Amino acid sequence: MKMRYFSFLMFLMLGVYAFAQKDVTQFLGIPVDGTKTEMVQKLKAKGFKYNSTYDWLEGEFNGREVVLLIATNNNKVWRVAVRDKWTMDETNIKIRYNDLCRQFAKNEKYCSLNDNPLLSEEENIGYEMLVNNKRYESAYFQSPVKLSELSEEENNKILSEMGFDKDTVDGLSDSEKKEFDNTFVDYMTEKYWSKKMVWFIINDEGLKYRIVIFYDNEYNHADGEDL
DSSP states (O other), rough: HHHHHHHHHHHHHHHHHHHTTTTOOOOTTTOOOOHHHHHHHHHHHHTTETTTTTEEEEEETTTTTEEEEEEEEEEEEEEEEESSSOOOOOHHHHHHHHHHHHHHHHHTTTTEEOOOOOOOOOHHHHHHHHHHHOOOOOOOOEEEOOSSOHHHHHHHHHHHHHHHOHHHHTTTTTTHHHHHHHHHHHHHHHGGGGGEEEEEEEEESSSSSEEEEEEEHHHHHHHHTTT
């Protein structure tokens, strides 16, 4: 029983490790990675049109007309921002926000990073954003790829990173295994899963609003290395 538990746990952990640098955030099946020129060409192949005046792409996404903005760091793409092309009033932006929360919640490709409460009809988002500087956002990470075949070196490396070894994990009691599970989730979230962030916000544009969805590859995001 212990061996079966250990094998299952290692299957979950190491699938993420093996793809640490390859399993990055994707937008429409395209890795958020490489150069901006490469990303633009791949998005054009998906039907988006490049607007040279504003240096963005235009098209349809999830049933909406949108513009796509690409952010880079050291010539590597780290973000694709999907912005609604048209603004809307407060009533409709709340409906739009709630619909997105529901869509992400039922999509098996995503795991939630917060409670993502739906907005009530009574919520005065204009007042809250203007007076209380409230941010309306919902955050997720894309589920990691899992592998069934991994080397012994990979097995040992991930356990070593966590401060464990195979014999130690295999010999844990039931209560210790639960504690190890929590440690595992915290470690993998910080180390790998949080690198595949997808989140969206309500953007206030003076009594008019729009949704912006961010597909972030945190492996490529600036982290002070240029300071």
